[in-house]
Amino acid sequence: MLKVTKPAPNRVDLELSAILDADMMAAGLDDLLEKSRDVTDGLMLYKITSFSMPTGGAIAAEMMRLPQLFQLIGHFRKCAFVSDIGWLQTAAEFEGKLFPGLEIKSFDLDEEAEAERWLTKDAASEDEEEDDDLDNLPV
Numbered sequence: 001m002l003k004v005t006k007p008a009p010n011r012v013d014l015e016l017s018a019i020l021d022a023d024m025m026a027a028g029l030d031d032l033l034e035k036s037r038d039v040t041d042g043l044m045l046y047k048i049t050s051f052s053m054p055t056g057g058a059i060a061a062e063m064m065r066l067p068q069l070f071q072l073i074g075h076f077r078k079c080a081f082v083s084d085i086g087w088l089q090t091a092a093e094f095e096g097k098l099f100p101g102l103e104i105k106s107f108d109l110d111e112e113a114e115a116e117r118w119l120t121k122d123a124a125s126e127d128e129e130e131d132d133d134l135d136n137l138p139v
Contacts, residue, residue, distance in 0.1 A: 002028025006035040012076075013045040022057025029065050033072060042076040043119050046092075048083040049109065079104045080115035 002024060003015045012035050020028070036042070054062075062069070081092040081104055089106035096104030107115035 002032075004028060004031040004035055008043075010039055010041055011043045011045075012036050012039060013047070015047045015049065016051070017049045019052040020054040020058040022055065022061045025054060025058035026061040029062060029069070033065070033068050036072050036075050039075040042078075044076050044079040045115065045119060046079055046081050047109075047112070048081075048085065048088060051083070051085055051088060073099050073102055076102055078102075078119055080119040081106045082109060082112050082115050084109045 001016070001018050002020060005013045007013060012032065014028075014032065079092075079096070079102065081089060083089060083092075083106070092104050093106050096102055105115075105118055107118075
């Protein structure tokens with residue numbers, strides 16, 4: 001199942017569990033594209049509770065939507081990736097390095113609260129932290 005929700009105008013959450021077939025993938029991606037259409041400077045929480053390789057039909061459904069999915073990336077600036085699957089965490093953070101303007105950080109499932117805090121931390125508090133670090137430089 002690929003569940004897509006939009007808890008705020010600039011936020012989209014995804015939750016993936018179980019094996020995806022062609023119909024589930026197509027419906028989930030279409031829902032993601034629709035809910036992300038008007039998002040700017042967006043935030044995404046992407047949670048994978050269990051993972052199995054999608055079916056061939058599901059992969060084909062995703063491939064057919066690749067142009068729209070690449071455009072979708074430009075709508076977001078931060079993505080918190082939550083999963084206990086190490087290789088998926090590594091892949092997600094590597095993917096973040098490939099797309100300028102999109103920061104992806106991985107968290108374990110039991111760190112969802114930390115992921116939420118990181119994701120929603122505003123730019124003002126990040127600027128304050130940077131200023132605080134400058135105050136601690138050795139003389």
